[in-house]
Amino acid sequence: MAAPSPTPPPRRTVLGRLPLPERNYVAEALRTETVGGVLLLIAAVAALLWANTFSDSYDSVSHFHFGPGSLGLDLSVAHWAADGLLAVFFFVAGVELKRELVAGELRDPKAAALPVVAALCGMAVPALVYAVTTTIGGGSMDGWAVPTATDIAFALAVLAVIGTSLPSALRAFLLTLAVVDDLFAIMIIAVFFTSDLNFLALGGAVACLVVFHLLLRFEVKGWYIYVPLALVIWGLMYNSGVHATIAGVAMGLMLRCSLREGEKHSPGEHIEHLVRPVSAGVAVPLFALFAAGVSLKGEELAGVFTRPETLGVVLGLVVGKTVGIFGGTYLTARFTKAELNKDLAWADVLAVASLAGIGFTVSLLIGELAFEGDAEMVNEIKAAVLIGSLIAALLACVLLRLRVRKYRALCEDEERDEDESGIPDVYEQDDPAYHRRMAAIHERKAAEHVRLAEQAGAARDEPDGPA
Template structure:
């Protein structure tokens, strides 16, 4: 009897439901999401510097739009302003949870990463200005080394850490969100000549409606998805970086559960969007943002021209000094205090990690230096400074991870040892006290 023909697999077909569930579950783990992000970054760098680099530029610069929203953007801008808003929405929900019920629920604990973020913006900018002043360079790139790339920093932390306390991630998340919001505000004030007050007012009105719907406990994606897209489009057309809309909506979504409620709207939204953020939004952004052409000339001029040198020093030295010193001084002279689960060595590792500046740093570099040659030098400086910061942070984070792993192993051995006498007593002599 002839055997039944074997079903042929379809190339790039939709995965069966069990495989899709497993893939989504894997992408919800930060380690897998971080590895996907770093892989996309590596592909972008290789593609942009390969003989077929023209194809990379053609794909990145291809434009398409949505006439109904008044948008006509390149693939690069869709990934940076559109898809990345999904990541910031998830980050905003997580930050809201930490502020309401998590590690940062007390003002004294929440104030410390905010102060650290502000100092981590001011010191790199000052160091850049000092470098360009001494070298007789241009001061217009002072804001380039200010911002920490939240997606890359969290990805590196997720890949490297297995036993670090959750308070460290909460600290980095708050610091990076405040840092990015501050840098975006700098863009809006200093690097945006055509703000649209009407569009911004519309975006604020949309956020007010979003807030009222949450307060009234209105459910249904058909309310929030069209409203969220409208808020995002108005924010973009208003001249402000559209990822601000994602953070704002994430902070508005309700995270505490009502009586009898299994999951809150924030928890449900985060659960649904995290695989999209980790598996689609952030990797595609990295693919079209990290493709910086690296030439020997540009690498050499990073250390000979004051502007790119100021960027590298600001990211590697300024970020570390500003965040660590700001955190220490705030904990020393104010009511703010460091989480008892953290040590100052953890703060130092985190401060070095915050020197990874990519998303907003590259954006500010393009705005501050319109000339293509200058832009290439600044982008190379951002890439080099971020790589140096990531490499240095990797050493420190792995060292701290080993410390916490040894503590965990010691506690596990102590717990096992404490359980042995009870087990022996029950096995050989009956219940204790008998």
């Protein structure tokens, strides 16, 4: 008698339900980013109005210099925003990456494969689209990295504006995509946009980072120690020739994001919770205010679609991002023999992929670095980033609105808490105590229904009053 064939292992689910702690973390993080995204949107509109209505005052404020010149830090307002404020943004990105690596989606290599491959494809394909466009048109390859970045805050602002709430699996996928995207954007900035190195300053920055790490390891407490040290590290990194935002990333990666016994939140999560509102609500909007102020004259807007560099940026964001992320996700699922969450469809992945084509903050930064010294080209590249992000946002809005009823139903199911335990019902369905609580609730409701029916019947049987 032939031995029965072994049962094949269950197929891994792509974009499955998150564990409850991860779901709560993602919801809290994206709530802050959504508010920051709305502020970012307001700042971008304000910058465009200011630059196109009172261009002289915008230029004078943006190019106003201040800071200690003896330390090499006599910078313009726009420069302080790009190199100083964005260091806070990249610090938060560093903490997010560290947390994802030790407690989030990236801690399991099998689970990490999907967002990592999707993010890599979502950066490689836009760069390829830019390269093909500029090669055919005879343009400059310097801006190849501009369309590779995703702006999570701006993407969430679009969701808030159109009134669409994504299911937690899609929200986590978008957040993890952005975290991995930020990591590779940081690597691109560090490798390709580093000027002549000052090894003395770089050595000082590394030495201070070692001190920063030792203080964290020995659990020395006190913001009055870390904040001044962080400023010294930033200043040395800036003077080293390495882009100063790398200092923020390095410090963020050093924070401990794993839980110890008795801890409700790790130090990294606690500090991220404190700094994220500053990043999303102050640093990034102020950067946008002084980076998004581009001239939108008719001939310059028309030039976006005729100049190969700017057309490459637009096509990279709109076409490259969508094709790269969707294709990377589909191929990863296909070759790993995983199956998509039964509550979702590939159309949902396509919508999120198109939403990731909104590349604002980091794209503007890379555009400034790629064409530094060519003010006209920088202005046109920024206009291309804005137009490409706008087209990607409109495309995402159409795709998301087609599925908005499905998303609302899924979100309601995820939030439902009929037994009022404080934990969504979908996370308690395997708990016998949950079923006992629900049975008691149903008994009370049934008893209340019977009581109301008896009262109604008694009211009908009562004789009318005297004629």
